[in-house]
Amino acid sequence: KQEVTQIPAALSVPEGENLVLNCSFTDSAIYNLQWFRQDPGKGLTSLLLIQSSQREQTSGRLNASLDKSSGRSTLYIAASQPGDSATYLCAVRNAGNMLTFGGGTRLMVKP
Amino acid sequence: DTAVSQTPKYLVTQMGNDKSIKCEQNLGHDTMYWYKQDSKKFLKIMFSYNNKELIINETVPNRFSPKSPDKAHLNLHINSLELGDSAVYFCASSHFGTSGETQYFGPGTRLLVL
Numbered sequence: 001k002q003e004v005t006q007i008p009a010a011l012s013v014p015e016g017e018n019l020v021l022n023c024s025f026t027d028s029a030i031y032n033l034q035w036f037r038q039d040p041g042k043g044l045t046s047l048l049l050i051q052s053s054q055r056e057q058t059s060g061r062l063n064a065s066l067d068k069s070s071g072r073s074t075l076y077i078a079a080s081q082p083g084d085s086a087t088y089l090c091a092v093r094n095a096g097n098m099l100t101f102g103g104g105t106r107l108m109v110k111p
Numbered sequence: 112d113t114a115v116s117q118t119p120k121y122l123v124t125q126m127g128n129d130k131s132i133k134c135e136q137n138l139g140h141d142t143m144y145w146y147k148q149d150s151k152k153f154l155k156i157m158f159s160y161n162n163k164e165l166i167i168n169e170t171v172p173n174r175f176s177p178k179s180p181d182k183a184h185l186n187l188h189i190n191s192l193e194l195g196d197s198a199v200y201f202c203a204s205s206h207f208g209t210s211g212e213t214q215y216f217g218p219g220t221r222l223l224v225l
Contacts, residue, residue, distance in 0.1 A: 034213065043115075043201060044154075044216040089154065098144065098166065099214060101154040 002027045006090055006102035013080055014110050021075040021105045023090030028068050034099070035064050035075050036089040044089065048075070080109045114138050115217035117202050123223045124192060132187045132220045134202030143185035144203040144214065145177060154201070160185055197224045 003026045013019055023033070032051045036044040048057045048064040050073070056065040063076040077084060087106045091099040115136045124130055136143060142161040148154045158177045159166040165177065174190045189196060202217040 036216075043218040044203075046213040046215070049213050087152065091154075098156040098159045098168075099146075100156070101146075103151075103153055 004102035136204040140204035
């Protein structure tokens with residue numbers, strides 16, 4: 001059974017800092033890995049999707065890496081802004097097209 | 112222009128009642144999902160459904176039944192509601208395939224069982 005863990009559970013940083021969020025998963029037989037953002041009281045917004053054959057994906061100030069063999073992914077956020085404050089969720093897709101989510105990292109970027 | 116929409120946004124009801132949550136997507140996707148996010152914010156898959164196949168997460172009680180009148184809709188019916196059913200329920204959709212595509216999520220339905 002796939003298990004996904006995210007560390008840290010919460011993170012508070014001053015504006016402008018670069019930061020790294022971590023995600024680990026137990027079953028390396030994944031199709032892809034996604035990072036989502038969830039704002040309070042809102043749904044999920046997909047940030048980046050990395051296919052199992054890829055090592056990283058970039059979108060603006062975000063960079064996600066994937067090391068499938070070790071069961072790890074990181075989300076790097078450059079030059080953080082208060083608008084980045086949200087919960088970041090990592091999810092992996094195994095067979096069956098369903099996603100298994102981590103518990104999320106609650107990020108607070110202080111002005 | 113909402114891609115995945117859910118109704119109602121909020122649902123407050125008594126234990127023992129039967130309720131339904133509706134989901135619609137206008138993205139032309141062939142696969143839809145229901146997820147449950149509990150009070151600790153853990154998000155867990157409940158069902159995956161496309162035209163031909165319903166995949167049920169084995170931990171979901173059979174009081175929960177998804178119903179899909181067509182490819183663009185996947186409704187969730189819950190019988191005999193219990194206190195532990197209180198959560199946020201998210202609908203999502205995607206194309207089905209091994210390549211793996213982004214799942215698009217609805218805004219969620221906040222269910223409170225009293």
